[in-house]
Amino acid sequence: MSVEQEAAQLTSPEVGFTFDVPVAFHDLGMHLSDEQRWEHLEEVAAEVWSGGTPDQRSGVRQLYADVADAAAADGASYAGLCMFATEDDRVSSASLIVRSETIEPGEVEAIAAILHETLSLDPDCDVYRTEVEAGPALVQFTGLQWTPPVAEGQAPPAAIPMARVDAYLPLPEARSLLVMSLTTPSLPDLPHYVALLSELAETVQLLDHGRSSGLPAQQSTESAARVAAAFG
Secondary structure (H helix, E strand, O other), X not given: OEEEOHHHHHHOOOEEEEEEOOOOOEEOOOOOOHHHHHHHHHHHHHXXXXXXXXXXXXXXXXXXXXXXXXXXXXXXXXXXXXXXXXXXXXXXXXXXXXXXXXXOOOOHHHHHHHHXXXXXXXXXXXXXXXXXXXXXXXXXXXEEEEOOOOOOOOOOOOOEEXXXXXXXXXXXXXXXXXXXXXXXXXXXXXXXXXXXXXHHHHOOEEEEOOEEOOOOOOOOHHHHHHHHHOOO
């Protein structure tokens, strides 16, 4: 899936950007109206849980809708979910949110340095710098604890450990800071999801008057090597 960031085009008509979401993720329809999105999520739930019961598909659809609504409230341009069965009979899942923030034009190295310093102020996070095709990227790893809602008349459930990985790509030519956030409760599969996030970051391309200035659809050997080694 190729996604063109409309906000970037609006803030800088001459320069925007695109990115390609890995096929492992199911698009939650951020570009659709609320009514269209609900119908789209019903189709996605039926596809993901083709062998499930109507109640299971309904529950998954509601989960997808909750993720999409939270992403929309955060100003995201893309929201997606990845879910697959593992060899040890687990269901592995992760959510992906992509949004952008407006920044002023400037030297990308200076912006990256300030961003690295700012993100490193949080003692509960690990921050690394890497290089992707579009330029420098800052990657932040955070451990989380999520407590499921308490059902009426039941004891509070145990908190679920989760991991969140945020990739920040400053794109001053497009007046944008692109933020790609991946969250998963499937900690054993974190390396797999980090590889997918790295793959996504490598596809970001600047657009100049409608002409892309990054990689074509086929990645170069150098870029493919970075995908394998990026993000610490």
